[in-house]
Amino acid sequence: MLEIRNLQASVEGKPILRGIDLEVKAGEVHAIMGPNGSGKSTLAQVLAGREGYEVTGGEVRYLGHDLLAMAPEVRAREGVFLAFQYPVEIPGVSNAYLLKAALNGVRRHRGLPELDAMDFLALVRQNMKRMGMADDMLYRSVNEGFSGGEKKRNEILQMSVLEPRLALLDETDSGLDIDALQVVADGINAMRGPERAVVMVTHYQRLLGHVVPDFVHVLSQGRIVRSGGRDLALELEERGYGWLDGAAAPQAGPPERAAP
């Protein structure tokens, strides 16, 4: 589904990704771990097509197509979904309005009829209920005044409604209480299927207890320095990143370990 070869990218002239190789097949779940500032979010943003992240080398194929040649909104309609590490607030635009525009954009792109307001509301409400979200969230402005955990839940709600083929989740588990973590994990697990793939960036072992990955990769200084199975995550939990070849300890602040 996704083949990344020797991907290099810079931000403001500063090289951040320095040769990433990664293959994700349909049906798989990959976890990406690594110290702060190692380039995990940058990788996600580059895959989603964010302006300002300049690809300086390598290639990315998605379902056989050149992903990097597609406009960001086309990537989205083709089924690439990014759950943001820091979801953005949009004052005055309701969650419902954004999501309806997004869903109908995707449906048009796939040759499906657009949903009218009634069908749309029924679909969203059903998903919200499953995620334990109050109805009024629909009518609040996108992420405005949402708590950290509510924002993350909202990202997963959008994912459930849009049904992407490739979900990139950037620290969607950060800042969640125990119940919310379960809800988010359920949302991700519901996404699993032979036609879909998930790449999730996380610092914590605890998410991986709920969503068991097929592969775990460690990103450090813009490269994948180690790949393995679920056990690798456990080992990292125990030993941190320092022991890995070429892995740097976090540059600032205490190393992020299992959350309290």
Add this chain to the structure above:
Amino acid sequence: MSRMEPAADRRPDRGENMALAATALDELVNREYRHGFVTDVESDTLARGLDEDVIRLISRKKDEPDFMLEWRLKAFRRWLTMTEPAWASVHHPPIDYQDIIYYSAPRSMKAGPASLDDVDPELLRTYEKLGVPLKEREMLAGVAVDAVFDSVSVGTTYKAKLAELGIVFCSFSEAVREHPELVRRYLGSVVPYTDNFFAALNAAVFTDGSFCYVPPGVRCPMELSTYFRINAKNTGQFERTLIIADEGAHVSYLEGCTAPMRDENQLHAAVVELIALDNARIKYSTVQNWYPGDKEGKGGIYNFVTKRGDCRGANSHISWTQVETGSAITWKYPSCILRGDNSVGEFHSVALTNNHQQADTGSKMIHIGRNTRSTIVSKGISAGRGRNAYRGLVKIAKAAEGARNFTRCDSLLLGDRCAAHTFPYIEVKNPTAKVEHEASTSRIGEDQLFYCMQRGISAEDAVSMIVNGFCKEVLKELPMEFAVEAQKLLGVSLEGSVG
């Protein structure tokens, strides 16, 4: 955009439904100015230029009583002694007032149509094309329309129905003929011809407009609306609107405007006077979409307008809502004089400037009565090389015990070649007054755009969505049909402003 205050008045439901209902946004962003066509009608047009003879001619063509002619001539003589205001933050080449045509009417209108059935079909088609059908069968439900074409009113719908309630809603010319006592009593009582350069010019040469009188205790059951259309070339449009809500009366009035695309600039200098007596309520909404000029700034309407409401009676209430997306230059400050005790004035505005458009707009709230309250919410959006200035005056007179004002001005910038300025003036002469002012300026965030695009929404739709969100508080003040239209306009007006 960091703001502590919650919206003064949260009424989410309507706005939300509106947002859900308005699915049409997508198709909009790629449209050009839609109303730019020219109607081919034979017109009765005066030669260019202005002197007392032209004014006499206009007055004679309209069969006016002597007091009107005298008033016009006084205004003209006053105008000759005045100079164009230079304080506004707008730039344009000097206007040659002798190069403008001051009267143009479709020839078929010479005698004035007896009823809508007599109106030239070509004119009816024009309004149909603009989405304002005038014919009995197709009239907009719940909206009575007075259609003004160049210098004259071509017809008013639902007149008979309103007359049953004692409501007078007709063209200004007709009001002068049929209700001279009302006109004489109220004309110029809010905006005297001495008020400013453009108001004086308007008083001298105004050709038509709408008139409305709602008698005591009557709540007007439908929206009243005027649709202004400039068609003829080199013609100025000088219309005058006078609305009187007598004691306890309520009325909601909408104004819409369009003009063909032309390379020359055309002058529009209107005056609107509102009078609310005891316990009366007037809601005045405008969606202004005059031709803004092309992308290089060629052509477009100069919109120099004086709008003022007088809360003359106790507990009266006047609210202005405007969505200004058109015109090359907009210069207008809908204001309220809060004379009656406990009277309330409101101003809700969205002004959008794109390409080379310039807007200098805002409001004046003059508090005279006790416990008078006013609210100003102004949203300025600048894109391209657009320039947007908010200019507001809040004045609390000595007698205005307990007066309160709340003002908020938010500016949104798209791109880095546009500009926004805020000029708040506050004069407080009574120590018990409370005046609050908040302002913010923000740029459409690249992160907001990317977030929308990552959800599959195109950049243009995303801008339109973010802008509509920014304006929501104001849009929800508009009557429903207008709100949808205004949302579309914001989308169209921003075409080409991203990427």
